[in-house]
Amino acid sequence: MLENSYVDDYIKRVKNGEMVVNTKRKQLIDFLEKKILPYDDLYYYDEQKLNDYIQFSEQWYYPLDAWEKFIAAFVFLMEYETEDVVFNQFVLIIGRGAGKNGFISTLAHYFISSLHGVNAYDITLVANSERQAKRSLNDVRLCVNKKGHEALNAHPPEDYLGEPGEFEAYKSRVSSLETQSEILFVAANSSTLDGGREGCIFYDEFHEMPDSSIPDVLGGGIGKVDYGRQFFIGTKGFVRGAYFDSKYNRCEDILNGEADYNGIFPFICELDDIDEMDDESKWAKANPALDKPLNKRGKRLLKTIRDEYSELVYTPSKRPAFVTKRMNLIEGDMEHSVASKEELEATIQPLFNLDGLIPIGGLDYGSVRDFASCGLLFKRGEEYSFINHSFVIKQFVDVHYGYSNSANMDGGGRKAPIRKWEKEGHLTVIDEPSLNPHHIIDWFIDAREKYGVQKIVADNYKMDILRPLFEDEGFEVEVIKRPQSVHPLLAPRVEDGFANHKFKFGNNEMMRWFTSNVYVKETNAGKIFDKKEEVKRKTDGFHALLYALYCANELDDQIDVDSFLDFTSSLNW
Template identity: 40%
Template sequence: MIHQKYVDDYITAYKMGAIKLNKERIMLMNYLEKYVLNNDNLYFDEERINDYITFTEKWFFPTVMYQRFLAAFIFLYDSTTDDVYYDEHFWVVGRGAGKNGTISSLSAFLISQLNGIAGYNGSIVANSEDQAKTSITEIYDTVETNPVLKSSFNANKSQTEGLATHSIVKYQTSNGKTKDGLRDGFVVFDEIHQYQDDSGVSVYESGLGKRPQSRQFELGSDGYVRDGYLDNKKEIALQVMQGELPPDTMFPFWCKLDSEDEIDDESMWEKANPMLSKPLTSYGKTLFRKIKKDYLKLQSEPSKREEFLTKRMNLPLIDLEKSVAPYEQVKATNKPIPMDKLEGREAIGSLDFASLRDFAACGLTFKMDGKVYFVSHQFARKKFVDKYYGYSANPSDRPRNAAPIGEWEEQGLMTILDTETIAPEKVVNWFVAMREKYSIKKIVIDNFRADVLRKFFVDAGFELDVINNPTAIDGLLAPRIEDGFAANKFIWGDNPLLRWNTQNVLVTIDSKGNKKYGKKEERRRKTDGFKAFEYGEYRVDDLNDFDPEESLEFLNGLDF
């Protein structure tokens, strides 16, 4: 067996119960003891390990146990080749675990005289220039504030050179089209959860191997891209730890919760973020307080739960398609609307009129006593509802599970028009009638039908607020809508049509965590009423939450 102090310390801490590890890191411990630490051809370069730790703690930050453990395997060598044993390091840690600080200190060390390899250039690669520059900027700031380092490094905000080795580390973006011919000694791929595939990294990988002791580091927290670069690396990591690939294929350090239930046990959070393992440093204590605050916010802002699980706890949703809200929360909108109290109040009008040939949904949004009320009405063409829902057929002849259009019509929730199209005048006239009772500030519509409808609304004396990019507001409004449902903030009256619309919405999440409202089925499962509700939410903050009659009574009571 081969031994190294920092490796032994970490393994002993786990076995003694001093730290908690997730199942993937437990697999790592078993794999190391079975395939690596019992290989007498391997050795740890103690001088480089200690030099790196000393260098980091003197110039950058105090290290913690897991960082020292990782450092040891960076400088693990094979005596039969005199080369590094691991040329690929895969680290997935929760947000705030000190990833960028590690990149900074390690990059500076590797180009320095302490590493001692001439021309050992490095690239720090990320999807965005700002992210890629993070560590380069940190190295620059560290060098500029320490005169001793200035004698060893020539640093600016785009690159840093180790003067003794003539080695340069610079930032790059994952667009590697013009990077052929690189001769890097090391490459750091940062924020790998954003990579859709390996097309942005293959050029950099091909540049390795031309210098001695070449290494690549793949770092990040988890994200929303599924079946991409990160998920592929996870599969390789599992195969390595299960003995299905050669032991030196990759060094995998993968931190995460083992189950969603563990989110509610703060003692388990260190499974995802090793910076939270005891004893906590001052940074670790600050980080824990920040994570705890984020967790407590989930009680009032459940829309942040997915991000907390994904970024903080490295436990992303596998199914990135979902409904707007659990049906129990949608049903909770079924509370009486106090129409008499809303009379005279300000309202935001909204309209979804995607097609002249099927459905159109109108609505009014009100604020009162901390609640949001939505009064709506929809129009549909008879030929459309006959075709898809058997509207005119005998109940026994209707398609199975067809929407009960006739019942909703009888309830006054919608109007069926026996015309070739839904005339714009119909929807405009509904708002005109509503204006006799309510103060409609403006009417929000999307840009798809704005040109057709504008003249009709303007002629009727309404102000239009056109949403130029309806898809973009989905991501903006999704947290507000999700939190509003969870808090039972929305009141729609007994409106099964609107509840049906809402349940027909398919929420998808893109690679950046933004949500988009689509349809679970394109033709039959209509979402128009929900979209009208969403458009009202877009401008709900323009409304004042006060009773006009109370304001008048207050003014009449003043002695001018």
């Protein structure tokens, strides 16, 4: 078992209830205790570098908090086999005021120093504005040039009698003369950036990044120098559907055991519920600088947050910023899963009697190289039964789900059990470079023979090919040209269906998987349904259901045979 006093003490305090932490930090500890800490034969803490960093920071900057020492221990966690870092990406999502920039400054300064001891270990500080990007560089520059810190300064005042230090500090850069490493800053503009040979990149306020272009460009240089690291620092912010959300969702998957960590260390501090905002004792969930006992900066921060909280009564317009920035929470369900765990479990109900009912067909043909999903929607009274079948390309499921590896028969937390679902009849694996549309046509022909389906609803993708094929077989086709435009119209029906347990998927676990991968996003136009993750977490079956629901009113005119027979038997002829 790996042991380190800072890690062990932090975990002990959490488990003893001495620290108030949120669910995701508890999940992080569970992850570490399962995946990292038991393997002292694979990993080790570089205690020398860790202690050097802490001593350096506390001598020249400020006393580090317990959460900073906890994270730092994993910054210097090494792998025996590769002699490289175990975690090369640190995602730090923390409420405003915790001292994230100060933490960045101490790490950046130490990384370029002779104590770290890596030559040409350059640091790039990235933010959306030059002012924000310069913040940590200014911290380091002021530290080096501060009176009393002459032992750091390569060019101390003439009256200084001691040995000059190793650092040159200017407004545009800070350099170490001993390691030939430097700290630079850039404002985020991917059109003018290029990946270099950085040892470490800090993405400050990364919640404002519209997409992954900046990390894609700059991150290309990571790995050319030993111990490459990237730090993503921010709060939840107000930019939805952008880079932050994809990073956050990936961290959630890691913490939920649904994805490999792949070098990512997810440290997320947030309230677990909006009601906790009114309980001051819960604020430390979003901001670890409020952990007790409070130090001087913690007391100052608490006073500031109290003042801002009190102001909300008189200035309600400040509430969104307070909730998002201070409490690290998105209020008002701006984004949430389309169905809760309990609502998904309710869909396990058996399908009702389908005799005499004609369904509406739904089709999501999002890509010819991964998944396509067909469905039949039946309605009886206020309830819906949905039969779903998917076609998947073998190469795609081999790469992303390990389909050809027999060990993945039952999938697991990180891999969808494609082979199991195939055995259960919920999907067909197609060994073709791209999906032949006749597989879909044939499935609906069989469905017509069995259930009488006549109408199929689909989005516009590939319908120039599919529509003539369907119509040649006698099907009626309705095309939704702009699918997201109908999401706000269908959202009430979808939410009501899950909330009141009106959807029945039977034993189709794959359909529940499709649905669990969907989140609801608030936009100016209304609610839309989107993917939680772009590649592996497929949503095709859910969208086939959604398209069929678009024409669900047409199912209202059907005669419910069971209800009709019950009615006629009750008559006194």
